[in-house]
Amino acid sequence: MTNDYTIITRNLDLFYGDFQALKSVSIEIPNRQVTAFIGPSGCGKSTFLKTLNRMNDLVSNVKITGDVFFDGLNVYKEYDIVELRKNIGMVFQKPNPFPMSIYDNIAYGPRIHGIKSKAKLDDIVEKSLRNSALWEEVKDRLKQNALGLSGGQQQRLCIARVLAVEPEVVLMDEPTSALDPISTLKIEDLIEELKKDYTIAIVTHNMQQAARISDMTAFFLHGEIIEFGNTNQLFSNPKDKKTEDYITGRFG
Amino acid sequence: MVRNSFDKQLEHLQDLMINMSGLVEESIENSIIALKNQDLELAKQVFENDNVIDDLENRIEKICLNLIARQQPLAKDLRTISTSLKIITDLERIADQAADISEITIRMAGMKYFSELIDIPVMADLAKNMVKRAIECYIKQDINLAKTVCDSDDEVDDMFSKIVMELINVIKNSPETTEQATDFMFVVKYLERIGDHATNIAEWVVYNVTGSHEHLARTNEHNPFEFGGQNV
Numbered sequence: 001m002t003n004d005y006t007i008i009t010r011n012l013d014l015f016y017g018d019f020q021a022l023k024s025v026s027i028e029i030p031n032r033q034v035t036a037f038i039g040p041s042g043c044g045k046s047t048f049l050k051t052l053n054r055m056n057d058l059v060s061n062v063k064i065t066g067d068v069f070f071d072g073l074n075v076y077k078e079y080d081i082v083e084l085r086k087n088i089g090m091v092f093q094k095p096n097p098f099p100m101s102i103y104d105n106i107a108y109g110p111r112i113h114g115i116k117s118k119a120k121l122d123d124i125v126e127k128s129l130r131n132s133a134l135w136e137e138v139k140d141r142l143k144q145n146a147l148g149l150s151g152g153q154q155q156r157l158c159i160a161r162v163l164a165v166e167p168e169v170v171l172m173d174e175p176t177s178a179l180d181p182i183s184t185l186k187i188e189d190l191i192e193e194l195k196k197d198y199t200i201a202i203v204t205h206n207m208q209q210a211a212r213i214s215d216m217t218a219f220f221l222h223g224e225i226i227e228f229g230n231t232n233q234l235f236s237n238p239k240d241k242k243t244e245d246y247i248t249g250r251f252g
Numbered sequence: 253m254v255r256n257s258f259d260k261q262l263e264h265l266q267d268l269m270i271n272m273s274g275l276v277e278e279s280i281e282n283s284i285i286a287l288k289n290q291d292l293e294l295a296k297q298v299f300e301n302d303n304v305i306d307d308l309e310n311r312i313e314k315i316c317l318n319l320i321a322r323q324q325p326l327a328k329d330l331r332t333i334s335t336s337l338k339i340i341t342d343l344e345r346i347a348d349q350a351a352d353i354s355e356i357t358i359r360m361a362g363m364k365y366f367s368e369l370i371d372i373p374v375m376a377d378l379a380k381n382m383v384k385r386a387i388e389c390y391i392k393q394d395i396n397l398a399k400t401v402c403d404s405d406d407e408v409d410d411m412f413s414k415i416v417m418e419l420i421n422v423i424k425n426s427p428e429t430t431e432q433a434t435d436f437m438f439v440v441k442y443l444e445r446i447g448d449h450a451t452n453i454a455e456w457v458v459y460n461v462t463g464s465h466e467h468l469a470r471t472n473e474h475n476p477f478e479f480g481g482q483n484v
Contacts, residue, residue, distance in 0.1 A: 182254060185254035185255055186254055188254075188255075188257075189254055189255065189256045189257065192256065192257045208324050211321065211322040211323070211324075212257075212258070212322055212323055212324075213257075231322065232318045232321070232322070235321045235322055236317055236318060236321040
């Protein structure tokens with residue numbers, strides 16, 4: 001196992017009851033790059049993303065076999081789940097700020113992890129908002145309710161909230177599908193910035209988005225990875241006919 | 253500002269285009285100096301430079317195709333990328349022709365030219381100047397300058413007809429010069445083509461700025477049966 005990869009999965013199977021949603025998924029997610037998962041609805045890409053920080057644990061009837069390694073440790077056997085979710089943060093499809101102030105949204109995680117100093121929390125809030133490209137827009141209204149922000153701002157707030165606990169990896173599950181085109185492009189620029197410091201794995205229905213922002217792309221179909229490779233290569237000269245059919249819109 | 257990353261990639265593309273243009277300009281300049289002074293080393297250098305230019309062309313082509321595949325460019329962005337793809341072909345051909353001229357220089361090494369070269373360097377200067385202005389109008393996206401490039405093509409074409417006529421007369425009067433005069437005829441043909449490629453570049457610049465691609469050179473084709481008013 002090398003240091004080039006943050007997350008490695010090996011023969012990962014996932015069943016919802018009798019239905020097999022993931023079939024022997026083995027993949028290496030490189031450090032400080034953007035890895036995108038694309039594929040039609042129900043292909044398993046979101047399910048796969050959730051296995052990486054054990055978001056499926058609470059879903060009833062789920063059975064997982066195979067391994068997920070994060071920084072060399074087996075996520076399902078060797079990792080403390082609180083620690084895991086601190087290190088692997090997640091941003092969801094719909095912005096979900098807590099119904100509290102902008103400041104408290106960001107400070108929430110660090111407080112839970114035991115940080116009490118006001119000065120330190122101030123620092124974290126500012127740094128996180130700067131890193132999520134939101135600071136300039138909200139610095140004068142940190143005490144206002146976060147639900148008053150626009151959708152795009154709320155989503156950047158959610159990203160700031162993830163960054164506040166200093167994760168290594170940020171998982172994003174369709175982070176822009178509820179946003180307008182300009183907010184979408186802002187988040188895309190932000191992702192480009194974030195990859196300097198974080199490993200990003202993103203699920204997107206928007207194939208063009210994957211093409212624009214990712215370094216590596218995996219194409220999922222019926223719970224399997226059909227093709228995984230360099231984004232340039234996958235979008236200009238895919239190896240598999242099924243990938244070609246999907247990205248050129250000739251699928252199905 | 254959004255799409256920072258895409259804009260940075262477009263800037264990088266522009267840098268490489270300027271880089272390639274500079275090398276091509278250098279090649280044509282050196283090929284003429286080498287021919288005039290029978291400078292073998294310089295001619296060889298032009299030859300080697302051609303590989304560097306070919307590699308750069310490949311690199312730019314890949315970048316353009318990846319940008320089209322990944323960034324869904326539209327409007328001006330799309331024109332900039334497609335224009336780059338067209339222009340690198342013309343630049344690469346200009347470099348090829350400079351290399352061809354150098355090949356002739358190398359072949360004629362050690363031979364005494366039957367006459368001092370006067371008109372060919374003048375024509376070469378005209379062609380080189382067209383390339384130079386074509387590149388400048390590309391960098392500055394200046395359509396007025398682009399139009400002057402297209403206008404100059406006629407001068408180069410006139411020089412071509414004139415020199416070919418002279419060479420024909422030289423051959424008629426002194427058949428022993430046939431081999432050398434034929435080589436010089438190739439040189440002027442290459443120079444004439446270089447002028448055409450410079451014109452193409454200028455036309456693509458106009459397209460990039462205005463969105464409409466027109467042939468701007470006043471006379472695009474010679475009458476193939478006529479040189480300097482005489483039938484040959």
